[in-house]
Amino acid sequence: MLLTDGSESSIKSFLKTLSPVDQVGAEARAAMLATRSIKTSSKLWAIETAISMIDLTTLEGADTPGKVAALCTKAVRPDPTDNTVPHVGAVCVYNDMVKIAREHLDNNGGKEIPVAAVSTAFPSGRASLEVKKQDTEDAIANGATEIDMVIDRGAFLAGNLGKVFTEIVCIKEICGDRAHLKVILETGELVTYDNVRRASFLAMAAGADFIKTSTGKVSPAATPPVVLVMLEAVRDYFQMTGQRIGVKPAGGIRTTKDAIKQLVLVNETAGPDWLDPKLFRIGASALLNDLLMQRMKMKSGQYSGRNYVTLD
Amino acid sequence: MMKFEYAPAPESTAIVDIASDYDLFIDGKFVASKGGKKFETINPATEKVLSKVTQATTADVDRAVKAATEAYKKSWSKLSGAQRGKYLYRIARIMQERAREFAVLESMDNGKPIRETRDTDIPLAAAHFFYHAGWADKLDYAGLGNSPKPHGVVGQIIPWNFPLLMLAWKVAPALATGNTVVLKPAETTPLTALLFAEVCQQADLPKGVVNILTGDGSTGAAIVNHPGINKIAFTGSTEVGKLIAKSVATSKKALTLELGGKGANIIFEDAPIDETVEGIINGIYFNQGHVCCAGSRLLVQENIKDELLEKLKRRMSMIRVGDPLDKNTDLGAINSAAQLMKIRELADSGDAEGAERWSPQCNLPEKGFWFPPTFFTGVSQAHRIAREEIFGPVLSVITFRTPSEAIEKANNTPYGLSAGIWTDKGSRILWTAQQLKAGVIWANTFNKFDPASPFGGYKESGWGREGGRHGLSAYLKGDFS
Numbered sequence: 001m002l003l004t005d006g007s008e009s010s011i012k013s014f015l016k017t018l019s020p021v022d023q024v025g026a027e028a029r030a031a032m033l034a035t036r037s038i039k040t041s042s043k044l045w046a047i048e049t050a051i052s053m054i055d056l057t058t059l060e061g062a063d064t065p066g067k068v069a070a071l072c073t074k075a076v077r078p079d080p081t082d083n084t085v086p087h088v089g090a091v092c093v094y095n096d097m098v099k100i101a102r103e104h105l106d107n108n109g110g111k112e113i114p115v116a117a118v119s120t121a122f123p124s125g126r127a128s129l130e131v132k133k134q135d136t137e138d139a140i141a142n143g144a145t146e147i148d149m150v151i152d153r154g155a156f157l158a159g160n161l162g163k164v165f166t167e168i169v170c171i172k173e174i175c176g177d178r179a180h181l182k183v184i185l186e187t188g189e190l191v192t193y194d195n196v197r198r199a200s201f202l203a204m205a206a207g208a209d210f211i212k213t214s215t216g217k218v219s220p221a222a223t224p225p226v227v228l229v230m231l232e233a234v235r236d237y238f239q240m241t242g243q244r245i246g247v248k249p250a251g252g253i254r255t256t257k258d259a260i261k262q263l264v265l266v267n268e269t270a271g272p273d274w275l276d277p278k279l280f281r282i283g284a285s286a287l288l289n290d291l292l293m294q295r296m297k298m299k300s301g302q303y304s305g306r307n308y309v310t311l312d
Numbered sequence: 313m314m315k316f317e318y319a320p321a322p323e324s325t326a327i328v329d330i331a332s333d334y335d336l337f338i339d340g341k342f343v344a345s346k347g348g349k350k351f352e353t354i355n356p357a358t359e360k361v362l363s364k365v366t367q368a369t370t371a372d373v374d375r376a377v378k379a380a381t382e383a384y385k386k387s388w389s390k391l392s393g394a395q396r397g398k399y400l401y402r403i404a405r406i407m408q409e410r411a412r413e414f415a416v417l418e419s420m421d422n423g424k425p426i427r428e429t430r431d432t433d434i435p436l437a438a439a440h441f442f443y444h445a446g447w448a449d450k451l452d453y454a455g456l457g458n459s460p461k462p463h464g465v466v467g468q469i470i471p472w473n474f475p476l477l478m479l480a481w482k483v484a485p486a487l488a489t490g491n492t493v494v495l496k497p498a499e500t501t502p503l504t505a506l507l508f509a510e511v512c513q514q515a516d517l518p519k520g521v522v523n524i525l526t527g528d529g530s531t532g533a534a535i536v537n538h539p540g541i542n543k544i545a546f547t548g549s550t551e552v553g554k555l556i557a558k559s560v561a562t563s564k565k566a567l568t569l570e571l572g573g574k575g576a577n578i579i580f581e582d583a584p585i586d587e588t589v590e591g592i593i594n595g596i597y598f599n600q601g602h603v604c605c606a607g608s609r610l611l612v613q614e615n616i617k618d619e620l621l622e623k624l625k626r627r628m629s630m631i632r633v634g635d636p637l638d639k640n641t642d643l644g645a646i647n648s649a650a651q652l653m654k655i656r657e658l659a660d661s662g663d664a665e666g667a668e669r670w671s672p673q674c675n676l677p678e679k680g681f682w683f684p685p686t687f688f689t690g691v692s693q694a695h696r697i698a699r700e701e702i703f704g705p706v707l708s709v710i711t712f713r714t715p716s717e718a719i720e721k722a723n724n725t726p727y728g729l730s731a732g733i734w735t736d737k738g739s740r741i742l743w744t745a746q747q748l749k750a751g752v753i754w755a756n757t758f759n760k761f762d763p764a765s766p767f768g769g770y771k772e773s774g775w776g777r778e779g780g781r782h783g784l785s786a787y788l789k790g791d792f793s
Contacts, residue, residue: 020736022756025587035427037321037639045316232586263316268630272315 003205003240006169008162011202015161018201021193021229030224036264043260047295048086049275050259051078054291055116055248055283057092058312059123059216068097069104071312076110079292080310082299088288089277090146092116095139102143116146116182120171123186123215125150129167136174147175148182148212148248153189156199164199165206172207182210182248182281187226188218196226200233210246216283221251224261231269244273250283256294259287285312318632321639323426328417330503333364336372336526337509339379340519346371348527353502356423357636357645357680365502368525370534373494376523377540380465380492383520388492389462393449400445400488402515407438410511414504418476419636421503423645423681424599426637436761437480440779443763444488447784451489454781460788462490463542463566467535469556470505471548472498472647473602473703479505481778482545483522484763489787491543494523494535498548500648502526533559541565545786547604550701550727550772568776568786570604570768572701573729576722577607577758578744580715581616583734587756589623592707595732595758597631597643597685601705602651604773605730607758609698610687611718614711621689621709629672631685643705646681655683655704662688662697667708693724701727715740719747728770732758751777 004014038046056075058067072091079085090113091101101115117139121127127135136147149171155163168183175181183203187196200211211230214221227249234245247270249262259282266274274280289309296304333350335342350364368376388396407414414437415429424433451460466486470478475497486493497505509524525531529552536544536559543566546556550571560567577595579588595607612620636644646652663669667688676682687707691698697708712718722731731750733741741755751769754760761767766782768774776786 019585020582022584022587022736025584025590025756028757029587029590035431035639036318038318039321040319042317042319049316267314267316275315 004165006162006165008160011161011165011205014205015198015201018197021197023193026193026229027225030228030265033228033264033268034224034261038260038264044295044298046260046263047256047291047298050256050263050282051288051291052086052089053277053280053282054088054288055090055092055250055281056088056288057216057250057283057285059092059094059118063094063097065097065100067312068093068100072101072104072110073108074288074310074312075113076105076108078288079295085292085295087113089281090114090116092118092148092283094118094122095135095142098139098142098144114145114180115143116148117142117144118148118215120149120167122148122150123217125152126154129170132167133170133174136171140174140179144179146180146182147171148184150184150186150215151199151203153186156190156195161202165202168203168206168208180209181207182212182246183208184212184215186215186218187213188220193225193229196229197233200230201237204233204237204245208245210248210281212248212250212283214251216251219252222249222253222262224265227262227265228269231265231274234274235270244279246279246281247274248281248283253282253284254286255290259291318640320635322635323416323419323637323639325416325420325637327413328420330363330417334366334502334506334526336366336368336376337506337522337524338372338376339383339523340513340517342509345369346375348372351499353421353500355420356500356647357677359679362420362503365506365526368496368527368531368534372525373531373534373538376494376525377465377538379520380494380523381540383518384464384492387518388521389490393451396487396490397445397448399515399517400441400448400484403511403517404438404441404445406511406514407434407441411435411438414476414507416637417507418504419644421501422472422475423636423647425641425644426639427641428599433474433477436763437477440477440480440484440763444484448488451784451788454784456785456788457790460489460790462787463789464491465541466491466493466543466545466787467538467541468493468495468545469532469535469548470495470497472501473599473604475501476504476508478547479508481547485778485783485787486545487521489784491787492521494525494541496525496527496532496535499528536560539563543567543787546570553774566786568778569774570776570778571729571772571774572703572727573604573606573769573773574609574699574701574725574727575605575607575730575732575750576609576611576748577732578718578722578734579610579612579616579620580733580735580737580740581613582736584736584756585616585620585623588620588734589627591732591734591756591758592624593627593631596707597705598759600644600646600683602647602703603759605752605759605767607730607732608702608707609722610707610709611712611721612709613718614713617709617711624687625670625672628685631672631674633674633682633684634677643685646683646704649681651703652681652683655702655706658697658700658702658704659686659706662691662695662708665695665697667691667695667697693721699725715744719744723747723749726772729773730754
């Protein structure tokens, strides 16, 4: 089903058909779901599922080939003492590290783990469309099979929705069937839940395979109510079109508790179909070690020291 | 089979210490009844007997009123407002300290989910004591006249739906304004009131200021008719409220009544739909629908009915029904076999009168009293399920076409306790609220309570207000209308 023909006016009139979001109500719902008590067997299931959903990420100016290689080793075997721990969902790096990451994964038993590249002048998105296209092309050429692009938040806030839409369409064209497209809304800059809902639908209508909360460079990032609103958006989009779009919260999810809360949100909002790394990812780095430590605790009955999990 | 099954997460009952039987709390002590028998109180989720409590007799009521009168004369009326406030603060703090104990006990005796007792009932009960503690020394400035005077001894009869919270709504303003109290908790939920009696002892509240008598309707009648009581405060059914009003009419007793309701939850086409669905759930399935101000009539604009009901069904299928002590339970047990029969009878009348029933698939436990979350569509104003209070998790869905039709239907009831308005337009909220004949109106939310906010009804939903500055006037002499 075609929701919009891509013209400014048709995008605007489509987004106007969306139901508004009540801030107080959305926050109250997210807070209520945060009280779910996940114990014993369901906790273990949630920890292992969360590990398999992590986009293990390093996005620093100081990233080096050695750092990225270490991250890739960890992605393949998060816990070197226990090979029943699943591998992570993907490795997420800057463009120039894509090739290094791909080679290291391929050479170390991680052929099935995709490399995601942050693209389109990440994190600000302040570059010309030509540069953004080139950026994406370059990442794919180096082996990225997932592209995490940013939207032009300035254009969105200025009401130039056509510009935001067109950019996503262009990047999606480049991705084609070579790469999955995750569209980063940077919800911390969109501020209102109404904006988050509208931007989610705009991105999905333009061809996003995933909608992602944040770059990780802006706070607040993946707060539970923001993720709730995005999960409602993908659920409703599925009702409209029959197409399931993924959701990726990123930024600020550091503990097992945080991650389990995210899975509860998924379970009770979009539904169990989304409890799959194909449709839900968590962008994180420190989270993985906390999940591993909690898993060890559940297996052995006692907490291990920090040195029993590996540094990235 | 769900992918993500939540393993059982039961709250431990080790924290509560339930005696095998209880006496009456009169004059600061637990004392044996004069001739009253004991009766059982059960856990409605398991039908297991929790304890035995006393059926207070007329002679017991008389003793309690004497104790309250003595306490009023000798101690309580001699204290300054600040000193009374000190006791209320102390009670509030002890309730907070013992919050988990209260929460578990309330859940066991009532059947409501621990999540609700933990997050709503007990914190709000403590909040009522804190709030009224603050008023105790400021009554001169409440706009209720110069040095307003208490009634003396007040008789209070409370329902089973929010046992401790209703106790707090009654006892806190009564004590803050300088009255002494004879209180009867509901027959099926006496245990938290008896635990509250222990809190009064722990707080060193002067003896006789609070007296707690367990029993059935006959104990309530003895309180209502006792000549030593100057004011009656009742929360419960409209039927019993009418009987009380008749009895009290021939006396000089002051009276406040908080009775039934058939609240309209009005959904306009521009409502924020996901939050509205949450509000509908919270309006009718909160506390198993055992809420006098429940949004039991859903008035939905016809052009969004299908979309809304589809979302509502989806959301209702996520409601977790079962063990009230499990921290993930959303809908607990119906409070009693009698109440379950009443809900079934009314729901069956919905089927018989031609409305269409819908409930999600849910596995109800074998033991105990259970009713699944339910709604009826095709309901007209003439159906019993649109007019009578069901007091259970049953919603009647009615459509409207224009705002004025919504108002007409919302007000077309003998009740007038609560209403909800869902729209993205601020001006429409204000317009609608002005037209509705209901004591409490929520906009884009439902079932939110605060001690500072007066609560009460129009028409057959009752007389007077509880909470806030307005609620104080019910416990002070004078005509403040």
